[in-house]
Amino acid sequence: MKTLLAHTKEINEQLARYGVKFGIYKDGTFNERLFPFDPVPRQIPEKDYEVLEKGLIQRVTALNKFIYDIYHDKKIVRDGVVPEEFVYRSPGYLAQCEGITPSKDVYSHISGIDLVEGKNNEWYILEDNLRIPSGASYPLIARTLCRRCSPETFKRYRVRDNRNYGALLKRTMDYVNTGGINVIFTPGRYNAAYFEHSYLAEQAGAVLAESNDLFVENQTLYYRTSRDPVKVGAVYRRVSDEYMDPLCFEPSSLIGIPNLMDAYRAGNVAVMNAPGNGVADDKGIYYFVPKMVKYYLGEDAILKNAPTYLPYYEEDRKYTLDNIHRLVIKDVAEAGGYGVVFGENLTQEQREDLKNTILNAPRRFIAQEVIDFKDLPILDNGETVERKADLRAFVLSGENVQVWPSGLTRFSRNPDSFVVNSSQGGGFKDTWIVCQ
Amino acid sequence: MDSLSVSKLNRLYWLGRYYERLSTTLSYLWDWYDVMIDGEIDYPDFCQKLSIDCCYKDDKDFMHNYVFDKNNPDSLRTVADAMLGNGMVLREIIGSRTLAYLELAVMGMKSAEESDSPTLPLQRVIDFIMAFRGSYDDMIDDENVRNIIKCAAGVERLSLYLRLGWHLDSVKSEIGKLMKRMNRTSLQPSHTSLQVLLSAKNPETPEERKKLLDAAENLFVM
Structure with missing residues (x-):
């Protein structure tokens, strides 16, 4: 491990060489930044991983069933397990998806599940990302470079290989493909995750396409070439639901494909992840996921949620208002680390304002206990320091539901912060599943 | 594909x-x-x-x-x-x-x-x-891809040589390389430019340079 850590600078130089960057818009200007890599890996013993793996498969299986149910029979709403306000008032719920059954019934093909490990060694789910979760490419390329930099480390530690992500993605695309080529559909070069889009296209042997490369005719999606158009069978779209098809969603979108939803509705193309998945990864719906597991699978959830309160319910609202000084309040409409407020950091006046906002719009917020999660060591100018870190696990749903034996560990570089998002200045680590 | x-x-x-x-x-x-x-x-x-x-x-x-x-x-x-x-x-x-x-x-x-x-x-x-x-x-592996890049590089080199009046004794040979590469691509050349380039020799006057430059720049419409 010493040689690996000694090569921190060289590994980061290698990442720069391969263009491992993410984009960020600030004050209307696009800038690309290198994503700082810390070579001290997060290590998860294989026996702990086995529990995580079962829990993640269980959770994603239930979430897929939930999305199917919401856009078809709505049994879970009728049975009173999930209140209808949380479904139909969610910005992620799309009426346009009602009644559509995607290829092979899979909705969330690539799920990014965010977890933290508590100091009690227990894992807690922080959120589910079922729309366009990004991040797999970073530990994927970092592993290759770390192995190159320090082969002796990987001889000594028995680490599960994670370099098959491209093959897993291809297999998932092939499974739902309706006949035609596989395409990764990107908003373009100035998207924050463009590196990932292009790298995954290379790794999965898919075609990387922008909106002007694709068109729909006779309810069929085609890739526009200099010769004859080529039919697309599966499109892994990295464009948000609302911008995906200007004739169905946001009409001003210039990055979408007109009539894509028609082709999808007709069953002529698999759209990955399925539009409308946002109904299941809404921060308000998160509270109900353990109940979904019980409802659809008849099992207790293996993985716990962070203790969460819904101000929508009177009892929870009272608890939230009484304990706001020690809770974290999240705006359900925000993402990327935005809209997260720690009660302890607010002045008395700010707390009162927040309480009033919650009282006026209780559906808009959730409150969570601040989990005392484990710090992880990182190298900071040659010194080892402890920082907050989370884990994004990737679950791929094709013929089987499968967890990628790795994941993106993101850490905060600020010693006083719990916010680990890259857009907020965080870095990343590789995640090792270590065999005994 | x-x-x-x-x-x-x-x-x-x-x-x-x-x-x-x-x-x-x-x-x-x-x-x-x-x-x-x-x-x-x-x-x-x-x-x-x-x-x-x-x-x-x-x-x-x-x-x-x-x-x-x-x-x-x-x-x-x-x-x-x-x-x-x-x-x-x-x-x-x-x-x-x-x-x-x-x-x-x-x-x-x-x-x-x-x-x-x-x-x-x-x-x-x-x-x-x-x-x-x-x-x-x-x-x-794709010969078409390789040769599209090479063709474009050939056009650019020719363009710079002709503009700068540099390596003019290599112009005919550069055109020869460009033609061979072009035949291995899916690029559609302009017929007029092609005729000018196919009959070219190393240019000796500014007018000849200008004629060849126009032909090179208009060989492919991108």
Whole structure:
């Protein structure tokens, strides 16, 4: 491990060489930044991983069933397990998806599940990302470079290989493909995750396409070439639901494909992840996921949620208002680390304002206990320091539901912060599943 | 998949033109760093030949800003960024290993700008471009893709030679190489330009140069 850590600078130089960057818009200007890599890996013993793996498969299986149910029979709403306000008032719920059954019934093909490990060694789910979760490419390329930099480390530690992500993605695309080529559909070069889009296209042997490369005719999606158009069978779209098809969603979108939803509705193309998945990864719906597991699978959830309160319910609202000084309040409409407020950091006046906002719009917020999660060591100018870190696990749903034996560990570089998002200045680590 | 999208074909073409523009122009300017030790360089003439804005105060300002100013649309740094920008959107076609040489070339431009002796680090930029040429020629299986990049580079080289009046004795041979490569691509050339180039010899007069330059620039409509 010493040689690996000694090569921190060289590994980061290698990442720069391969263009491992993410984009960020600030004050209307696009800038690309290198994503700082810390070579001290997060290590998860294989026996702990086995529990995580079962829990993640269980959770994603239930979430897929939930999305199917919401856009078809709505049994879970009728049975009173999930209140209808949380479904139909969610910005992620799309009426346009009602009644559509995607290829092979899979909705969330690539799920990014965010977890933290508590100091009690227990894992807690922080959120589910079922729309366009990004991040797999970073530990994927970092592993290759770390192995190159320090082969002796990987001889000594028995680490599960994670370099098959491209093959897993291809297999998932092939499974739902309706006949035609596989395409990764990107908003373009100035998207924050463009590196990932292009790298995954290379790794999965898919075609990387922008909106002007694709068109729909006779309810069929085609890739526009200099010769004859080529039919697309599966499109892994990295464009948000609302911008995906200007004739169905946001009409001003210039990055979408007109009539894509028609082709999808007709069953002529698999759209990955399925539009409308946002109904299941809404921060308000998160509270109900353990109940979904019980409802659809008849099992207790293996993985716990962070203790969460819904101000929508009177009892929870009272608890939230009484304990706001020690809770974290999240705006359900925000993402990327935005809209997260720690009660302890607010002045008395700010707390009162927040309480009033919650009282006026209780559906808009959730409150969570601040989990005392484990710090992880990182190298900071040659010194080892402890920082907050989370884990994004990737679950791929094709013929089987499968967890990628790795994941993106993101850490905060600020010693006083719990916010680990890259857009907020965080870095990343590789995640090792270590065999005994 | 055998066919390229129109936008990818366009990107491949401009990738070829920009990398050749960067490396050939850097090679041309190489001697000027030496000339400046003993005398002056005729940068206004250079700007006129390339049809670019002559907005420089003196020799030194030209050699710095024409090469490094990322806000100058005519600078070589802008050319390098455009080269990388086209390469980045072709990762799944040219491969990460090949693309890395373009990243390295742009990083080389940045570090040369910070150096008080830029000629030495600029040598590395040319080295990385040579490595890129070798890498794409060796690593890309698709003959059409390889030859689109080569054709575009050939057009750019011809264009620079004719504009600058440099290596004019190589023009006929460069046209010959371009024609052979073009026949291995899906590019559709302009019939008129093709006729001019096929009957060309090394140019001796400004009029002949201009005629060949127009034919080279209009050979493919991108």
